[in-house]
Structures are given as structure tokens and as C-alpha cells.
Amino acid sequence: MKTIPHRHHAAGKRKIRQRLDRPVTSPSPEPVFTASNIHYEVADKTRAIAPGGIGAMQLVVRKLGLAEAIDERLHLLKFHFPYHESDHVLNFAYNALCNGTCLDDIELRRNDAVFLDALGADRIPDPTTAGDFCRRFTPADVETLQDVFDQTRVKVWREQPPEFFDEAVLDVDGTLVATGAGCKQGVDIAYDGTWGYHPLIISLANTGEVLSIVNRPGNRPSHEGAAEQLDLAILLCRQAGFRRVYLRGDTDFTQTKQLDAWDAEGVTFLFGIDAMPNLKAIAEDLPASDWAELQRPPQYQAQGEPRRRPEKVKDRIVRERGYKTLTRVREDVAVVAYRPTACQRTYRLVIVRQRIAVEEGQVRLFDEVRYRFYLTNDRKAAGRELVFKANDRCDQENLIAQLKGGAHALRAAVDNLVSNWAFMVMTSLAWNLKAWFALSVPEHPRHKAAHRAQKRRLLRMEFKRFVNAIVLMPCQIVRGGRRLIYRLLSWNEWQGVFLRVVHALRC
Numbered sequence: 001m002k003t004i005p006h007r008h009h010a011a012g013k014r015k016i017r018q019r020l021d022r023p024v025t026s027p028s029p030e031p032v033f034t035a036s037n038i039h040y041e042v043a044d045k046t047r048a049i050a051p052g053g054i055g056a057m058q059l060v061v062r063k064l065g066l067a068e069a070i071d072e073r074l075h076l077l078k079f080h081f082p083y084h085e086s087d088h089v090l091n092f093a094y095n096a097l098c099n100g101t102c103l104d105d106i107e108l109r110r111n112d113a114v115f116l117d118a119l120g121a122d123r124i125p126d127p128t129t130a131g132d133f134c135r136r137f138t139p140a141d142v143e144t145l146q147d148v149f150d151q152t153r154v155k156v157w158r159e160q161p162p163e164f165f166d167e168a169v170l171d172v173d174g175t176l177v178a179t180g181a182g183c184k185q186g187v188d189i190a191y192d193g194t195w196g197y198h199p200l201i202i203s204l205a206n207t208g209e210v211l212s213i214v215n216r217p218g219n220r221p222s223h224e225g226a227a228e229q230l231d232l233a234i235l236l237c238r239q240a241g242f243r244r245v246y247l248r249g250d251t252d253f254t255q256t257k258q259l260d261a262w263d264a265e266g267v268t269f270l271f272g273i274d275a276m277p278n279l280k281a282i283a284e285d286l287p288a289s290d291w292a293e294l295q296r297p298p299q300y301q302a303q304g305e306p307r308r309r310p311e312k313v314k315d316r317i318v319r320e321r322g323y324k325t326l327t328r329v330r331e332d333v334a335v336v337a338y339r340p341t342a343c344q345r346t347y348r349l350v351i352v353r354q355r356i357a358v359e360e361g362q363v364r365l366f367d368e369v370r371y372r373f374y375l376t377n378d379r380k381a382a383g384r385e386l387v388f389k390a391n392d393r394c395d396q397e398n399l400i401a402q403l404k405g406g407a408h409a410l411r412a413a414v415d416n417l418v419s420n421w422a423f424m425v426m427t428s429l430a431w432n433l434k435a436w437f438a439l440s441v442p443e444h445p446r447h448k449a450a451h452r453a454q455k456r457r458l459l460r461m462e463f464k465r466f467v468n469a470i471v472l473m474p475c476q477i478v479r480g481g482r483r484l485i486y487r488l489l490s491w492n493e494w495q496g497v498f499l500r501v502v503h504a505l506r507c
Helices: 006-020 054-064 066-073 085-097 103-110 113-118 127-135 139-157 226-240 256-264 277-285 313-320 383-392 395-406 417-439 445-460 463-471 495-506
Strands: 168-174 195-197 200-204 209-214 245-249 268-273 324-338 347-360 363-376 475-480 483-488
Touching: 006 495, 054 066, 054 085, 054 113, 054 139, 054 417, 054 463, 054 495, 066 085, 066 139, 085 103, 085 127, 085 417, 103 113, 103 127, 113 475, 113 483, 127 417, 139 209, 139 226, 139 417, 168 226, 168 395, 200 226, 200 395, 209 226, 209 417, 226 245, 245 383, 256 268, 268 383, 277 324, 277 347, 277 363, 313 324, 324 363, 324 383, 347 383, 363 383, 395 417, 395 463, 417 445, 417 463
Parallel strands: 168 245, 245 268
Antiparallel strands: 168 200, 200 209, 268 363, 324 347, 347 363, 475 483
8 A cells, every 4th residue: 555545535536526426317206315224243353443543643743752852841750650741641632632522531542442552552541540640730840841832833833934934923812711610729700700710821823823821710810921921922933933923912911011021022012902081082082084994805705606695584683673783884993103101112002983873673873983992013004904913813712712612621620720720731732733733734836825725724624623524534453564554444535635744744
């Protein structure tokens, strides 16, 4: 069998296209699901697993030397009977990559002999041992583990084309992790009554990687510790070779005491700022000539022939029942100079004025004016561009949703603040492995545009879709000739990309 069976992939694609594109010339007399007389048998010799793509994830780990780096720097176990620190860390990540949603799902893989053979393991830690490993962490140990991940991601970044290092966009946000347990150390009540934790998350918008997670009690403010973590992320990006660093955050992260230092270091920032009375006064006093209408591009470009739009049932019901509705009529943008009280330097204040129509039923009551403010030291971009770049920060909300509902990393699975922090960091490695796999897609000069598009699609792919497309590839596991062979048993549209990445990792 060839390393990259191009003919096999092309044949699989051709067969499925012939099947799906077969014209339907007459009504079918019966439904398409017609299987009957189904029997199950147990295979005596054939040994296979559903998550066959886990071998590719192991190749990523091996090529980057992640396991060796973890064992070299993280020392939590006095003896290795038989597990090392890297075995525990990868156990959390692989559980998430195999559709595991909780610690108990580790037991499914632990009792699958073929899965163990596929990873060359006699055994893996059980859920109880995994929870005990989380409780061994101190805050310094968690930071050490994140440092190891940072050293590893730099190796991936170095394989990227030169334009990758033009600019690193760092997003920062906090999110609430709710728990119904009343005995978990470190939990507290958040501003909205949520009982749980309030982790801080810093991510790289270019690739969607999670650069830092810091777990905090639920009652801590969003900005607490953000400046220190951003400084570490800036240092990481500059050491990796990024030529510019751009910081983005919402109104909770406009820490004016830090802005002068970042500006002096050549770091560009764009933060939301609260609509304080003095800022509203500045906006209301601006002459009409300073405002320009903000035209937003269409959210979706229709493909093919235009179709008749369906009725907006929700709007009709709201109006019929006399509820108030808010409709944005117009947006304008202006940029002025502004110096915050805690700063010695003057920056640009981007003001967005929204005119909103307030209606009740079929009656338009009045027009309301609202303002949004952004503070930046980006002195070149136009106001319209800055507004769109600030709005793009909302994509981090999608990343956080993937960490919560996809990888199930943001959970209070253990018993205290630090152990849950360790759980979050180790499980979020699954999301970073997805990004590192995508960044490993080779770009051949002849098909550079197509391969780069594939890389972007993998980076933007939801975690569950990535698991279904890349990891859940049924494979027969065969040992022989000092080789561990994963023999693919099915075909999907991502198999060609998958095999090219595996070939690149092996080479």
C-alpha cells in the first residue's frame, strides 16, 4: 500500500459522486432506507476502531516533541507506575478528540483493547486516576504546562509562510463556568447570579489557538490579571517572529493604566470603552461634518439565482401582539482625539452613532440614539475599518462556545479552583491539536491556493465537525513488520487532506 494512495482517494470520490449525482427519472415506489434482515457478527481476527484519526493526532504530538517536553518540565509524580505526566495530559486531550464529554468517558477507551493497541499502550489512566492527577497541580505547575504548550506552538508557527508573521491579533475575554456543586473550593457568585468560576481566556485570532486560560472565582472582575497575561502573550508572539501585535477586547479590558506602556512598546490595541457621560458629551458636540455613514457589507452573498424571501414570521407576530421592537435605521462613525485620565498620551476615540427606531405594534413611537465607543492607538486605519475590526473580536465568543460545547474543556469537573484550572488547560489541548493539525497541511506551489483554502477551512471548522471528519475515520489496526498500520475502512471528502498531512508528519 502506498503512503498516499491518490488513486484510492480519487476512486472513492468518483464512486460517491456517481452515486449521488445519479438522476432520478421517476418516483420511487418505496423509501430509500430499505435494509432488512440485519445480523451482527463478532469478528475473530479483524480489529478496528472508530476514531482512526487519533493516530494522526499522535503523529502531531510525536513530531512536535510535546510528550518529551511535558515530561522534561512537569514533575508531579514521584514514580511512574506506569504513567508519566505526558500520558495523563494526552489522556485528557485524546478523550475530548474521541467525543468524550466527561471524565467517565475515559473508561470507554480504557476498556477498548484495539484503541490501546492503536496508541501503543498497555493501559491508560482510569477516570479516578485522571481526577487525582488534576489535584496534584499547583498554580505554578499549570503555568509550566502552558509554557510547554507555548514552546510547542512556536514550532508549528515556524513552518508557516512569511506572511503568517505579519500581525498577531490577540483577543481577550472572560466567561462564566457554572456548576451546581456547593463544595467545590474557589466557586463564587458572579454578577448575574451564576454560581461557579470565571476563567480568563486569551486566544490568537489568526489560528483560533487558546494561548492562555486562567481560572478565577466567579465573583472576580473580567479584567483581573488580563494585563499580565497579555504581556506574556505579546512576549510569546514577538519571540516567535510576529512583526506586529494587535490587542482586542471589550469594555471590561480597557485598562487605561496599561495603554501608555503598550503604545511605547509598539503594540497596537483596540478596546471597547464604556459610554461614560463625558464621552457622550463629546459625541453630541461633534459637528455634522465629522460624521460619515457606516455602510456594512452584506452578511451573506447569495449563490445562484435569487429566490423569493420567506415571510418573517417572528416580526409579524411581535407586531401583531403589540410588543416593542428596536430596528437599527442608520449608523454613523466619527474619530476624534482623546486622552484618558490615567494616560499621558493621546489616542483615537472611535464613535459609532446608532439611530434606532422604537416601534410598538404597527406604530413608530420615536427614534433613539445610542453610542458605542472604541479606544485605539491605530493611527492609520479609517474609522470604518476600526469598527469592523472591533466587531471581528466577537468571533472569540464562537471559540469559547467551542471550548464549552465542543471540546467540553470549560467545565468544573474536579473539586477545587486549581484542579479545575488544570482540567481546563489539559482538555483545551484537544482544540489546539486541531489547530496544529490544520497548520500542518502542506502547501504545494502548484496547488497553493487550494491547499491554503483547505487549511483555512480546517482552522475555522467547528470542533465536532473536525472530530467527525478527521478523527472518526474507521480504521483496521494491523501490527506487522515492525509497523503499526491504520487501514482506512471508509471514505470521506477530507481523506485526501488527511493523508497529505499524515505524509508530511511522517516525513
